[in-house]
Amino acid sequence: MDRSFDRVTVYRTLKTFLDKGLIHKVLDDEGVSKYALCSECSKENHNHEHVHFKCESCGQTQCLDNIRIPEIDLPAGFLAKEKNLLIQGVCDQCDQ
Template identity: 45%
Template sequence: MAKRNTKAKQLILDSLRNSQSAVSQEILQKELGTEVDRATIYRILNSFCDDGIVHKILGDDGKYYFAFCIHCSEKAHQHNHFHFRCLQCGNIECLPNELEIPLPKGYRPVNFNGFISGYCSNCSN
């Protein structure tokens, strides 16, 4: 069964595509105002994660952030990179280098959550 593309899904997808950093459900709620309710945003974001459209990042502040995927699909979600949160401007970004982490024989990774906080190149000057 094909998934229906609703106005709410399209608004959230457009917002994620246009964002320069990862966004939380709260940030999307502020941006979309009353057009989409909180529960719908959260449900759509989780659906987008399952479909390989976005990946979920657990920040050092305990909140989840969502970043648009570039080369992922439902069956091939690859995000072995660090995420960076600027303590001044608050932007959260995916750092470009994918990591290969050697694990003991027999281990198979499913999720990687590497997070760094500090000052981005714009704020550290």
């Protein structure tokens, strides 16, 4: 089985999925991009301003869809385009 792939094609596909509202991108504490399926998004309404959690034990990053990122009043002249909030700790599976 040939395991080679074209990275450009993979990145273009991910960008298309992002643009269509099928997935969203999360940057973890190391600056690595992770991707997750969108549960409530569409191309017209791409809203994924929820908290993400990275487990220090297993390394998994997961969406906490029910915990929203709070509104932040920026100084005059500043325009937010994207918000990210990553919480690190130990997940419920590793804490047992």
